[in-house]
Amino acid sequence: MKKVLFPLVLILMLVISACSNNSSEKKDSAKKEEPKTFTYESETGPVEVPSNPKRVILLSGFTGNVLSLGVNVVGVDVWSKNNPTFTEEMKDIAEVSDENLEKIIELNPDLIIGLSNIKNLDKLKEIAPTVTYTWGKLDYLSQHVEIGKLLNKEKEAQAWVDDFKARSEKAGEEIRAKIGEDATVTVFEAYDKQLYVFGNNWARGTEILYQAMNLKMPEKVKEMALKDGYYAVSAEVLPEYAGDYVIISKYAGADIAFQKTNTYKNIPAVKNNHVYEMEGNGASFSDPVTLDKQLEFFKKSFLGE
Structure with missing residues (x-):
């Protein structure tokens, strides 16, 4: 009887091991197949943007929104660069403007964010996916969630909003x-x-x-x-x-x-x-x-x- 059980146990172990390996392979495959871009519905229409942006340029503020979501920034407007709130974060980040296209090209951005009144919008779109927002169209908290959507971090953005509302209402x-x-x-x-x-x-x-x-x-x-x-x-x-x-x-x-x-x-x-x-x-x-x-x-x- 023991001789019969041993091979059965061995076979079961091999089957479980194979299933486990197959499951791991599927997970690895899913990670590899994660889309590099997705379509973001901006206020001016759909824009194909990176799922995991690594080199963001900000031409009209929104700096704290992006920084708070842990996304790397390579260039910012003069107001953000000189903002004492971001002194530490701005040390190695370049100052840029919508008129200095050469500097923007040099920074090789994979996403550009600005207000709807920025200059050279068509040329900026040729450099990298560019998304603009109209000042005041969204309230201050909805704006953060919207930027979270753009950066593929909507959950993180909404979590901060919920926490901030609770803290400020209590205060x-x-x-x-x-x-x-x-x-x-x-x-x-x-x-x-x-x-x-x-x-x-x-x-x-x-x-x-x-x-x-x-x-x-x-x-x-x-x-x-x-x-x-x-x-x-x-x-x-x-x-x-x-x-x-x-x-x-x-x-x-x-x-x-x-x-x-x-x-x-x-x-x-x-x-x-x-x-x-x-x-x-x-x-x-x-x-x-x-x-x-x-x-x-x-x-x-x-x-x-």
Whole structure:
């Protein structure tokens, strides 16, 4: 009986081994057969793009979106290159523009991303697959998911969005509990010799404050800045726009003489030490890297965390 069982066991082991090998071969084959490209449905039509882009050029921001998804970047616009938020990441990345085609060719990109108003679009398409987006067509979170689709990383992009929404909504609840449900917040910016006030979707943390955190905007800001996203103001009328709390996005070299005037000093938010300043350079971005940084800034400013 033992003599009969032994060959049967041996045969079964050989069959299992063969099936296992066959399964491994199929997996390896599937990996090898993974498509190198796929068709991305852009706002201007279908574009054949790499499934795993390795040399991306960004001509109009979106830098933090791509970096946060772990995709290699070889060239960026001047604003991204000089953005202090990305100082470490930009060390070995070239500065490019839509007018310097030779530099772009030299970098040998496999994907180019920009806004719909970039120059030389037809020539760029000849260099590499080029996808453009219209500024403001998508909200800031949907834009990240859309870039995730383009980079074949939609799941990762959506996971960040879900996590960010949860974190920012929680922070908003804590802030409103501290400052009051009716407290208002204004976002100003000092750039060069000009002052601006912003609506709820013009970066500088406005999406976080007004959309995610559900903080309130002064009526005058709603009236003048909500529709277009921003509005230029003079130093003399700042009190009309200032909320109970004020965020100032301040660029290096900006004219800040307004902060020395009695008009500014007598604003209640200023008197109550409810003014929080952040660096202007880089604040105009609304990507995951920037948004995470701004969220921490607001939590620390309002809650002392």
